[in-house]
Amino acid sequence: MSHSTQPVFIALQANNDTMPIVEAILADNPLAIAHEYPAMVKIDAPGRLVVKRESVEERLGREFDLRELQVNLISLSGSLDETEDEFILQWNAA
């Protein structure tokens, strides 16, 4: 299965809780670009964007359940593949 490079994005509220999440995403996805809006951070990436539990925990200093993302999640695009360790957004090419 090949992957498309169509942009995917995730938009989170900009607050103290999401700072470590945004940092983790930018560290794990070198192609991702964060755009700061008033009260929102939108992160675009070509084709694929992954949020890793471990990276978030490292920056947060405690255990993190990826479902906690939902609390501060504004919007996202891409088809979502979610496991305990990774939250992956990507477009699957037909």
Place this chain on the structure above:
Amino acid sequence: MTVEIRVQAVKPLRNTFGHIARRFGDKAASRYQEGTYDIQSEVNHHYKPLWDQERDLYDKRRTAVEMRDWYALKDPRQYYYGSWTIARAKQQDAVDRQMEFAEKRELLRSLPEAARKAIVFALVPLRHFEWGANTNMCMVSAYGWGTAVTQAASMATMDRLGMAQHISRLGLLVDGNLGDSLVQAKNYWTDHSDWQPLRREVENLMACRDWFEVILAQTLIADSLVYALFFNHFDSKFSAENGPGLSTVLDFLTRWHDESNKWVDAVVKPVVAESESNRAQLQAWADHWRTAFLSALSPIAQGIMGPIGRDTLAEINTKLGTRLVKLGLQDHGVAL
């Protein structure tokens, strides 16, 4: 007519406080960073303290350890007052439920008399150990240097009072809220020969004036040995004989200890890595207190574990040795 809605974004001129920006650059800082870094008062100490005229009110020279930057000792849990109280309040709710469950089902009250006596003898006196730990952490937060470590120590003081209360509640579960177990346990702590060596070391540590030695001896050495012996090995032995009732109310203690260990490791590791003189100093302290607490625990280990007491202590000691090596120290074997 058309109405055009536009977003006016106002860029803040600066993202954080000046002293945080000087350290991390001018970007949004976490609350832990803002509440921790470079908060320690360093200048304009107008008066010398009457009780220590050689030094300033806050002084780096109250420990033999030297650090270029004391803020390297950051708390991986990133606890500042808010996040710490929220975390502990949640845990308190859970603990209360566990306690209520144990009380309703009479998990401890319904144990045979010998088992109840064993709990009062083996665990309830530890409320005094926790109180000693509270006092020692107070010393660290009062005389330590750098908010990163002193604020975490302040929180640890309250954590330890909480532990002492938790253990007291355990006693009350056993004696049906009469309080007899607490009186009995206090007598064990002050008079029973098995407990005296441990009490002696706890009190020796209270007389120690170097705050970094205190934090190392209490949290790295004493706690590792005591928690493993009583809340781990004694609990396993007790459960094998009497069922898991006791374990349900000890769960929080071991979880807290795991969490606290992350902080302790993060305090010790950078200090060892800083310089050879620090490493040698910490090694000397670790060896001294490890020997002291191990021999202090020997009689009580045999008192509560019976014939396997010595082997149990040896096993716990090996684990402590491995941890010391991970922190950059050496595992000098201690003869039991």
